[in-house]
Amino acid sequence: MHQTLTTQDELLNLLKENGAIPFFSHQDIDIVLQAIKILERCNCRVFEFTHQRDARGLRMFAWLAEQARNMNVIMGGGTVLDATQAHRYIKAGAQFIASPFLHKEMAQVCHENQVVWMPGCTTLNDAALACELGASVISIVPGNILGPDFLREVTRAYPALSCIPSGGVTLSENNLKRWFHAGALCVRLGESLFNKEDVAVKDWVKIEHNVSRALQGIKQVKTSLLSNKPIAL
Numbered sequence: 001m002h003q004t005l006t007t008q009d010e011l012l013n014l015l016k017e018n019g020a021i022p023f024f025s026h027q028d029i030d031i032v033l034q035a036i037k038i039l040e041r042c043n044c045r046v047f048e049f050t051h052q053r054d055a056r057g058l059r060m061f062a063w064l065a066e067q068a069r070n071m072n073v074i075m076g077g078g079t080v081l082d083a084t085q086a087h088r089y090i091k092a093g094a095q096f097i098a099s100p101f102l103h104k105e106m107a108q109v110c111h112e113n114q115v116v117w118m119p120g121c122t123t124l125n126d127a128a129l130a131c132e133l134g135a136s137v138i139s140i141v142p143g144n145i146l147g148p149d150f151l152r153e154v155t156r157a158y159p160a161l162s163c164i165p166s167g168g169v170t171l172s173e174n175n176l177k178r179w180f181h182a183g184a185l186c187v188r189l190g191e192s193l194f195n196k197e198d199v200a201v202k203d204w205v206k207i208e209h210n211v212s213r214a215l216q217g218i219k220q221v222k223t224s225l226l227s228n229k230p231i232a233l
Contacts, residue, residue, distance in 0.1 A: 008116050008136060011046070011074060011096060012162055015137075015186045018044050019218035021164060022211075023078050023190045025050035026199065029060050033067055035194055038208045040071040042215055048078040048098060048188070051085065058088055065093030076116075083109045090115050100141055102126055107133040120166065122146065127154045127161060137162040137185060144168025148182035155183040164188055171214050176221040189214065 015021055022044060024035045036047050047068060049061050061077065068075040076096035077089035083105035086097045090109065096116040099106060103119065110117035111134050120141040121127050130138050140151050143165035151163050162185040169179060169187045179187055193214055198207050 011116050012137060012185065014046055014074070015162075015164075018046060018215065019180075019186050019222055020044065020193075020215060021046055021048055021186050021188050022193050023048035023050055023188060024194050025052060025057075027052075029063065031199060031202070032060070032064055034202075034204055035207075036064065036068055036071065036073055036075070038204065038211055040073050041208065042212045044211070044215055045072060046074045046076075048076050048096075050190075051077055051079045051081070051089070053081075058092055061089060061094070062092035069093070076118075080106070082106065086110060086117075087113075098139060100139070102129055102133070104133060107135065118164065121154070124154065124157060127158050131158055131161060136160070137164065139164050139166040139188065142167040143179075148178040148184075151179065151184060152182040171217060173217075173221060176218060177225060180222055180225055187218070 022039055024032060026032050039047055049064065051057060065075045074095045075093065076098060077094040078098040080086050080089060080097050080099050082103060086106045086109045089097060090113045094115065096118060097110050098118040100120040107117055116137065117135055118137050118139055119130050119135055120139045121130055122141060127138060138161055140146055140163050144167045151165060154161060154163055163183065164185055165179050166188040169175065169189060171192050193211050194207060195210065
């Protein structure tokens with residue numbers, strides 16, 4: 001079995017390198033497994049499983065987390081709503097917990113288990129509280145409403161925080177450049193990677209091509225910002 005990365009710094013460095021944190025969920029466990037395999041082949045070693053709000057979803061997560069470890073993919077639980085859920089996902093193998101909002105008890109559970117906590121923040125006060133509760137990375141939600149200017153404001157006020165926009169992220173060059181120029185650690189992507197129609201017909205070749213192209217496009221955008229050169233996606 002491969003050894004997965006577990007430390008906070010290693011996870012954040014990997015997210016920065018990938019430029020994306022893919023999220024996905026499906027009632028068919030084999031379909032989710034195919035998504036993880038595609039990410040592994042595309043050298044994207046972080047995956048966020050969207051919480052399904054039932055015991056079956058947790059059982060799915062536990063089995064998938066074991067498969068992900070064998071592929072050296074770091075798997076976390078997303079849209080986790082309270083401390084009890086966070087604890088259950090951590091025990092099932094989650095190596096990070098993403099929540100749409102701040103939750104003091106959830107922060108404590110993650111801290112006690114040395115698991116990265118990614119709370120959702122919508123205001124500067126949220127960001128300040130996240131810092132107080134020990135968060136090193138936050139989600140900017142909803143990204144489509146707050147926009148890159150808010151992310152830039154957060155990173156300016158709290159430079160120790162890493163920010164991930166959630167919602168409002170597209171694969172267009174202009175959209176990606178605005179987020180990364182504002183200081184995003186990476187972007188959270190779901191259906192733009194795993195198109196519903198393609199998933200429904202299990203067109204894995206097309207999905208893998210889309211994922212590979214998207215990740216390459218993100219890397220080109222980041223390289224372009226560093227070199228100030230125009231790119232063509």
